[in-house]
Amino acid sequence: MNAALVVSVVLSALSIEHVRVELGDGRVLEDATVVIDGERIVSVGTGAGPAGATRIDGTGKTLTPGFIDVASPLGIKEVDQEPSTVDESLGGVAMVPGFRAADGFNPLSMRIPVAREEGVTSAVLAPGSGVLAGLGHWVPLTGAMNSMPDLKKPVAMFGDVGSGGASLSGGARGGLWLKLREVVADARWYSKNKAAVEQNRSRVLSLSALHLEALLPVLEGKVPLVLAANRASDILEAVRFGQAEKIRVVIAGGSEAWLVAAELKKAQVPVVLVPSNQVPGSFEQLRARDDLATKLGEAGVSVVIACNDFSRRRLRQEAGIAVSYGFARGKALSAITLEPARALGLEKELGSIEVGKRADLVLWKGDPLELSSVAEKVFIGGVEQVLATRQTRLVERYLERVKAVRP
Amino acid sequence: MFLRLVPLLVLAGCATTPAAPKNPRLMTVNEPPRAAEAPPSKPAHAPTLIRNGTVLTAAGQVFVNGHVVLIDGRIAEVGEGAGSPPAGALIIDAKGGFITPGLIDTHSHVGVYAWPGTIGSEDGNEMTNPITAHVRSESAFWPQDPAIWHALSGGVTTIQILPGSGNVIGGRSFVAHLKPEGSARAMRYPGAPEGLKMACGENPKRYYGGLRREPMSRMGVVATLRSSLQRALEYRRGQQKWQRDLELWRAKHTAEEGKAPPPTAKPDGSPDDPPEGPARDFGLETLVEVLEGKLLVHHHCYRADEMHQVLDVAREYGYQVRSFHHAVEAYKLADRLAAENVSVSTWVDWWGFKMESLDGVPQNVALVQRAGGRPILHSDSAVEMRRLNQEAAKARAAGRRFGLEASDDQVLRWVTANPAWALGIEADVGTLEKGKRADVVVWNGNPFSVYSLAQQVLVDGSVVYDRAAHRVPISDFELGLVDEKELP
Numbered sequence: 001m002n003a004a005l006v007v008s009v010v011l012s013a014l015s016i017e018h019v020r021v022e023l024g025d026g027r028v029l030e031d032a033t034v035v036i037d038g039e040r041i042v043s044v045g046t047g048a049g050p051a052g053a054t055r056i057d058g059t060g061k062t063l064t065p066g067f068i069d070v071a072s073p074l075g076i077k078e079v080d081q082e083p084s085t086v087d088e089s090l091g092g093v094a095m096v097p098g099f100r101a102a103d104g105f106n107p108l109s110m111r112i113p114v115a116r117e118e119g120v121t122s123a124v125l126a127p128g129s130g131v132l133a134g135l136g137h138w139v140p141l142t143g144a145m146n147s148m149p150d151l152k153k154p155v156a157m158f159g160d161v162g163s164g165g166a167s168l169s170g171g172a173r174g175g176l177w178l179k180l181r182e183v184v185a186d187a188r189w190y191s192k193n194k195a196a197v198e199q200n201r202s203r204v205l206s207l208s209a210l211h212l213e214a215l216l217p218v219l220e221g222k223v224p225l226v227l228a229a230n231r232a233s234d235i236l237e238a239v240r241f242g243q244a245e246k247i248r249v250v251i252a253g254g255s256e257a258w259l260v261a262a263e264l265k266k267a268q269v270p271v272v273l274v275p276s277n278q279v280p281g282s283f284e285q286l287r288a289r290d291d292l293a294t295k296l297g298e299a300g301v302s303v304v305i306a307c308n309d310f311s312r313r314r315l316r317q318e319a320g321i322a323v324s325y326g327f328a329r330g331k332a333l334s335a336i337t338l339e340p341a342r343a344l345g346l347e348k349e350l351g352s353i354e355v356g357k358r359a360d361l362v363l364w365k366g367d368p369l370e371l372s373s374v375a376e377k378v379f380i381g382g383v384e385q386v387l388a389t390r391q392t393r394l395v396e397r398y399l400e401r402v403k404a405v406r407p
Numbered sequence: 408m409f410l411r412l413v414p415l416l417v418l419a420g421c422a423t424t425p426a427a428p429k430n431p432r433l434m435t436v437n438e439p440p441r442a443a444e445a446p447p448s449k450p451a452h453a454p455t456l457i458r459n460g461t462v463l464t465a466a467g468q469v470f471v472n473g474h475v476v477l478i479d480g481r482i483a484e485v486g487e488g489a490g491s492p493p494a495g496a497l498i499i500d501a502k503g504g505f506i507t508p509g510l511i512d513t514h515s516h517v518g519v520y521a522w523p524g525t526i527g528s529e530d531g532n533e534m535t536n537p538i539t540a541h542v543r544s545e546s547a548f549w550p551q552d553p554a555i556w557h558a559l560s561g562g563v564t565t566i567q568i569l570p571g572s573g574n575v576i577g578g579r580s581f582v583a584h585l586k587p588e589g590s591a592r593a594m595r596y597p598g599a600p601e602g603l604k605m606a607c608g609e610n611p612k613r614y615y616g617g618l619r620r621e622p623m624s625r626m627g628v629v630a631t632l633r634s635s636l637q638r639a640l641e642y643r644r645g646q647q648k649w650q651r652d653l654e655l656w657r658a659k660h661t662a663e664e665g666k667a668p669p670p671t672a673k674p675d676g677s678p679d680d681p682p683e684g685p686a687r688d689f690g691l692e693t694l695v696e697v698l699e700g701k702l703l704v705h706h707h708c709y710r711a712d713e714m715h716q717v718l719d720v721a722r723e724y725g726y727q728v729r730s731f732h733h734a735v736e737a738y739k740l741a742d743r744l745a746a747e748n749v750s751v752s753t754w755v756d757w758w759g760f761k762m763e764s765l766d767g768v769p770q771n772v773a774l775v776q777r778a779g780g781r782p783i784l785h786s787d788s789a790v791e792m793r794r795l796n797q798e799a800a801k802a803r804a805a806g807r808r809f810g811l812e813a814s815d816d817q818v819l820r821w822v823t824a825n826p827a828w829a830l831g832i833e834a835d836v837g838t839l840e841k842g843k844r845a846d847v848v849v850w851n852g853n854p855f856s857v858y859s860l861a862q863q864v865l866v867d868g869s870v871v872y873d874r875a876a877h878r879v880p881i882s883d884f885e886l887g888l889v890d891e892k893e894l895p
Contacts, residue, residue: 280522317857372803402777
């Protein structure tokens with residue numbers, strides 16, 4: 001029985017051989033072999049994989065970890081301007097820490113396959129609006145019905161301490177910080193007086209128990225608080241707030257972060273940024289600069305790269321754009337693999353090609369960050385994905401028509 | 408002044424599209440207060456030789472180790488080898504990079520929706536009426552918008568400034584040439600025809616429907632367009648009648664030698680003054696220019712069925728659509744667009760942000776090209792405008808997945824020669840050919856690589872952007888915001 005089990009394990013293994021591997025931590029292996037079994041990576045080395053394994057010849061190709069979208073609308077926002085398809089946020093409310101965008105996740109979203117064919121294999125579903133907008137949950141982007149997020153395991157709380165948060169708080173930044181301090185104090189009181197709350201012997205709280213409960217993992221340092229901020233002064237406030245409250249803060253946006261890079265480095269606060277968007281497009285970004293990632297990287301700040309198209313197909317392009325402005329190539333790939341995993345505390349499971357981690361892998365023809373390159377194979381949790389989308393179906397249909405008219 | 412009368416256009420039921428009428432300007436007597444022509448380009452200070460790079464001409468030729476000579480704001484020579492510098496020439500070493508024409512964007516709102524986005528700078532949509540053919544983007548254009556000048560760093564040298572898409576007919580556009588100047592007039596691309604912005608679908612119907620007025624449906628959008636064109640036709644008829652009456656009056660009042668002087672009063676004794684013209688309407692005059700093929704029509708339209716509708720209206724009223732904008736479903740009627748010579752200004756991977764954009768595919772450009780059409784990558788975004796070269800590269804990669812190949816030269820045409828055609832300036836710019844305007848970009852690598860950046864950008868033969876040089880921002884707005892020595 002044992003022998004049969006071993007045989008079946010080997011038969012289910014998949015060995016990708018003679019492949020160039022970008023591990024995700026900045027290192028590269030040439031002519032390497034990566035073996036996956038079940039949903040895990042079981043070996044990373046050289047030479048032939050185990051007997052009985054299915055072999056894939058990776059000669060001339062590059063294997064990378066799947067990319068991670070750290071603040072994603074995938075599956076919770078289908079058609080932006082059609083409200084019946086959008087479950088991303090509770091609009092117009094400043095404080096909804098208990099909101100879970102993941103409750104509205106639809107794995108059958110037609111956007112998910114589009115992100116997947118560009119190498120994006122998992123995402124954190126980010127609530128879209130609020131000083132405390134709600135909890136984010138991790139999902140694999142298989143599009144299968146068994147990919148529903150584990151709602152008991154939030155991986156981050158999302159919020160906004162820039163002009164967006166201010167406009168929800170009476171129109172001034174002071175309003176959002178007032179609310180934030182009040183809610184955090186209430187949550188701390190609540191954590192020590194749950195029985196009193198249940199027995200209706202509570203002092204007046206600014207939020208209901210469900211909302212305060214949702215904040216506890218943040219206050220306990222178990223999950224980070226991802227705060228949108230672009231202005232240097234807002235970023236600094238957020239860093240100080242995190243230090244004072246002993247909260248792990250991640251900055252999202254970060255256009256003027258280069259001006260406070262030393263503080264970010266000292267407090268070990270990562271910055272999530274979109275390289276193409278570093279322009280003075282708002283009053284919070286007047287000191288934006290194209291080489292933001294480079295400047296932060298040189299200062300020792302952890303850089304996570306994000307994109308802002310609705311389908312998240314531009315992650316690798318954004319990483320490439322950062323390189324064009326001097327960001328190290330190795331760091332650029334890390335910024336869409338290992339760094340996002342680290343920023344959200346997922347690095348034991350995800351983000352690099354390492355024994356024991358999830359087999360979320362992409363096999364590329366060409367440089368993974370280059371515009372001409374194509375993902376040939378995508379594995380999520382060890383399962384090879386179908387690389388077809390509603391878009392490819394449309395193209396197949398109309399390409400035939402075009403060829404019929406003009407052979 | 409002698410005026411030839413314009414024959415009436417054949418109207419409804421026309422089976423084929425009549426050629427654009429080539430009539431004398433009807434409005435000569437009644438000229439609107441038109442912006443003056445742009446002053447002639449300043450002569451380039453010195454001849455320039457750019458060498459040591461791969462020259463992509465966008466005209467079918469590639470010179471792997473080539474050179475370009477620019478004299479007096481024009482391209483004087485393009486060819487293989489290092490070339491020889493004219494006397495006193497500035498020499499630019501491309502350092503093994505690439506040399507291309509300046510990129511051209513058919514769809515931008517820079518200057519009318521400026522950076523930073525503020526309530527005070529929202530000037531691109533006059534949404535007080537679904538028909539505002541009388542307004543001009545030029546009137547609102549703010550040359551200090553930093554976005555205009557950030558576009559230079561992406562190799563963009565010419566852009567069409569359009570009013571927004573809130574209205575069925577949004578207003579007149581103009582073509583801006585990215586020379587640092589302080590007014591829209593001075594930045595006008597010399598000799599470029601003006602355009603007119605029109606829009607289909609969700610934008611006008613959402614806004615005006617919300618106000619419970621026409622158009623609140625696609626029926627209303629098309630009906631609004633048709634009735635506006637009809638009013639323009641009737642307006643022109645009124646103008647023509649008045650001009651005929653004026654001619655008759657003049658003939659009657661012209662003194663002839665040996666005859667009695669013409670009468671100054673009518674038989675009933677009232678003064679015999681010249682007939683008065685109808686009240687002027689600048690919006691209808693704009694639409695008359697559309698009917699006469701003098702304005703290039705740029706129609707915002709996503710869905711294939713709507714593009715069919717618009718083409719049918721255009722056929723009915725005898726005008727051409729020069730370019731459909733956004734046009735994410737152009738691939739569904741690519742054959743008709745090719746046959747009717749309508750260009751397609753679109754994106755690669757913007758889709759699904761509203762229902763009418765749901766069927767956008769990254770292969771749109773490649774399919775339109777395959778059908779023999781004229782695809783263009785446009786931006787509609789000051790951020791996207793800085794990387795039109797990358798959009799073109801993605802469009803090629805998407806096509807290749809389906810066996811639709813395109814050469815570097817062909818891909819380059821999607822952001823140079825094709826948009827030049829859409830803006831009616833293709834004889835003057837958009838390729839590197841002798842005699843064309845000296846708008847040239849030097850890249851540090853293949854422009855279709857994500858890692859490449861424009862190094863130098865020349866407009867009219869003068870360097871207006873140089874990445875390596877520390878420089879003062881062109882926009883007044885950016886002065887003092889970033890240490891000039893710190894600029895990337």
